Amino acid sequence: MKKFAVIIAGCGVYDGAEIHEATLTLWAIDKLGHQYDIFAPDIPQHHVINHLTGEAMQEKRNVLVESARIARGKIKPLDKLITEYYDALVLPGGFGVAKNLSTFAFEGANCDINADLNNVVRHFAASGKPIGGLCIAPAILAVILREVEVTIGKDPSTIEQIEKSGAKHVVTDHGEVYFDEETNLFTTPCYMLDASISQIADGVEAIIGAMVELGMKE
């Protein structure tokens, strides 16, 4: 039984965590017999998007408070994440990763990274514990870790920014997981491809399984 720290960044694909990816990450961890705690930063959302129209709303929301919707209230502030308590780290996607946890959506490879996220990712990487990134999250992991190999599927403009950050991108398709053995880093495209929800489930189950099987050797 392994323990995963899951970091999410709101509640909704356009301004927060992608809900299907986040939910299915929890499902895959539980289904495969492991445990999780969920974390989110206690910061304002970059903005609030009306998911019906795609337009910005004149509202303020908090990333931790909205993330608590996906977590059913069982969530902790990201600055309370103690690396030592966990065997692995995983980041589902959604624009929240690129707008709330970083400014990647606006500044690409030159983006700012949330300081707590930066610390957590560097701690996990330094300890050799596996890190997993879904959807757009691999791009932000690339900016933090630089000389790594990741996949976000096949989106040209995102790949360009990933390679600008000093990382290497590997093209993948639905459900595939790319394993950067040197960094113990696992990535999979999820909704960066035009996918059905059961294809998302396949990718998430594959990455969680791979993190345990390949990423946690003694």
Next chain:
Amino acid sequence: MKKFAVIIAGCGVYDGAEIHEATLTLWAIDKLGHQYDIFAPDIPQHHVINHLTGEAMQEKRNVLVESARIARGKIKPLDKLITEYYDALVLPGGFGVAKNLSTFAFEGANCDINADLNNVVRHFAASGKPIGGLCIAPAILAVILREVEVTIGKDPSTIEQIEKSGAKHVVTDHGEVYFDEETNLFTTPCYMLDASISQIADGVEAIIGAMVELGMKE
């Protein structure tokens, strides 16, 4: 390939749709080779709950707009649901069913029911097409349809209100589906029991499977 209409009631267990149940409903329908459209009423939420603290927030949100987060924007107003286009109807749970789609959370068996929901459920029942209810949704279906048999698991106060409405309640455990053959009505407890997320997935997959196998005989 069967087509499901899925009705959700916001985005978050305490004031809207239960996110895991709603997401896993879409996953199960897709995984089993079927299709879905998602609907929600275009009405104000009863209230907005801070899912971190459990307390009400001084905000106004719209059920359709928040439901669009789970649907990734692909959602229609409930009053546009044409029964004839669908083979089955399914309602995931969450307090939104008992606060936005009805007043069951406050008035039990004597609750008011959203007029569009009432129409849709009665149309599906009259046509003999299968109806599925997860979590608390069976209680609202019982109020609409009255002389039916449902399960919400084993919560005594909810069972009392269900029986007050004229329905019969059947106790069930994790992943079990109760089939009221006369009404072609399928119900399963999900988070009305203290469940893990993979137990929710098991229950959801079981109910969607049963609706197709048992509920759609020629």
